[in-house]
Amino acid sequence: MRAYQVTQFGIDQLQTAELPVPQVSAGTALIRVHAVSLNYRDFMVVKGMYNPRMALPRIPCSDGAGEVVAVGEGVTRVQPGDRVCGIFMPNWIDGVATSKKNGSALGGDVDGMLTEYALLQAESVVRFPQHLSYDEAATLPCAAVTAWNALHHAGDPPSPAHAGDTVVIQGTGGVSLFALQFARLLGMRVLGTSSSDEKLERARTLGLDAGLNYRQTPEWAKWMIAMTDGVGADRIIEVGGAGTFGQSLQATRVGGLVAQIGVLSGRATTEPLPLTPILHKQLRVQGIYVGSRAMFEQMNEAIAGAQLHPVVDRVFAFDQAQAAFHHMESAAHFGKIVIRIV
Numbered sequence: 235m236r237a238y239q240v241t242q243f244g245i246d247q248l249q250t251a252e253l254p255v256p257q258v259s260a261g262t263a264l265i266r267v268h269a270v271s272l273n274y275r276d277f278m279v280v281k282g283m284y285n286p287r288m289a290l291p292r293i294p295c296s297d298g299a300g301e302v303v304a305v306g307e308g309v310t311r312v313q314p315g316d317r318v319c320g321i322f323m324p325n326w327i328d329g330v331a332t333s334k335k336n337g338s339a340l341g342g343d344v345d346g347m348l349t350e351y352a353l354l355q356a357e358s359v360v361r362f363p364q365h366l367s368y369d370e371a372a373t374l375p376c377a378a379v380t381a382w383n384a385l386h387h388a389g390d391p392p393s394p395a396h397a398g399d400t401v402v403i404q405g406t407g408g409v410s411l412f413a414l415q416f417a418r419l420l421g422m423r424v425l426g427t428s429s430s431d432e433k434l435e436r437a438r439t440l441g442l443d444a445g446l447n448y449r450q451t452p453e454w455a456k457w458m459i460a461m462t463d464g465v466g467a468d469r470i471i472e473v474g475g476a477g478t479f480g481q482s483l484q485a486t487r488v489g490g491l492v493a494q495i496g497v498l499s500g501r502a503t504t505e506p507l508p509l510t511p512i513l514h515k516q517l518r519v520q521g522i523y524v525g526s527r528a529m530f531e532q533m534n535e536a537i538a539g540a541q542l543h544p545v546v547d548r549v550f551a552f553d554q555a556q557a558a559f560h561h562m563e564s565a566a567h568f569g570k571i572v573i574r575i576v
């Protein structure tokens with residue numbers, strides 16, 4: 235089988251290798267992978283920004299969808315012919331996160347999905363909604379589950395958002411557009427930012443209530459407060475990281491929640507950390523790290539019920555994986571970038 239491997243860091247260093255098709259053993263399922271989607275984390279893995287000490291070679295990409303072609307002894311959860319996705323953290327089946335459940339994430343700690351065949355624990359796959367294509371299903375495991383967790387769970391005990399809440403999304407990448415779609419399903423109001431007026435217009439067709447260009451207005455928190463009658467937003471889907479965290483704290487209402495997810499503008503602040511709004515406004519800053527299989531399954535039910543389709547920006551062929559990563563680097567995308575394998 236052909237699989238992409240990171241043998242040295244860099245998009246242009248990403249190469250295919252000819253590897254043996256893995257053989258099933260007890261408790262495992264062999265997946266013929268049809269499509270993979272890219273997350274910003276995969277881009278960081280390939281560039282060596284995620285973990286410069288990562289053991290190589292490593293098959294990248296956490297997110298894939300495919301067909302079960304064989305199962306090992308004792309497997310009853312899936313059978314050949316089932317259309318499935320792998321889950322991001324194979325050990326997080328349900329309940330509260332622990333360090334054990336957090337480990338072994340696909341495409342980082344262990345080999346991922348940018349391969350023709352992947353051998354996964356049968357307990358760590360989920361059937362995806364029937365109305366989705368493989369390209370669409372491949373977008374779900376990381377970005378969609380993260381957005382779902384940030385809106386419906388957000389910690390233990392959970393702090394779910396509610397209909398009528400105002401939610402802020404940042405940019406128009408994978409996590410943000412899933413958060414937009416899920417928030418609209420729940421009857422929330424969504425405000426957003428983007429570097430592009432044209433992308434904001436496109437987001438409006440998905441239900442964005444109002445948006446602001448963060449290049450033109452880097453201090454967008456004042457606008458969010460004005461748009462909420464001086465109160466502030468109930469929840470921020472914070473993917474910007476160090477460069478947006480301060481604005482997010484300012485834009486949140488008293489008692490509101492910042493779901494801290496991403497690091498798009500960096501991980502460390504050059505400015506002093508603005509701690510005062512956290513205590514003055516009694517904010518909750520809740521870290522989100524994807525989610526469990528149970529969250530994935532709950533999300534799939536909602537996607538099926540609403541016949542919702544993920545936003546796929548562009549589909550690349552397997553041989554064009556480097557171009558797909560360069561496309562992510564350009565930040566020209568709107569929604570998810572997919573690599574079709576068959």
Ligand SMILES: NC(=O)c1ccc[n+]([C@@H]2O[C@H](COP(=O)([O-])OP(=O)(O)OC[C@H]3O[C@@H](n4cnc5c(N)ncnc54)[C@H](OP(=O)(O)O)[C@@H]3O)[C@@H](O)[C@H]2O)c1
Pocket residue numbers: 272273274275376377380404405406407408409410427428429430433448473474477478494495496497498499522523524525562565566567569
């Ligand atoms: N904690 C977790 O479990 C988890 C899970 C998934 C992702 N993440 C993280 O979340 C972030 C987003 O991931 P993704 O896969 O959704 O990325 P993505 O699809 O590559 O999204 C990139 C988009 O984000 C927007 N953006 C970039 N810099 C921005 C900034 N300073 N302020 C506001 N928006 C900005 C841009 O949108 P415009 O072009 O519209 O400006 C850009 O196109 C990444 O840092 C990723 O590592 C974390």
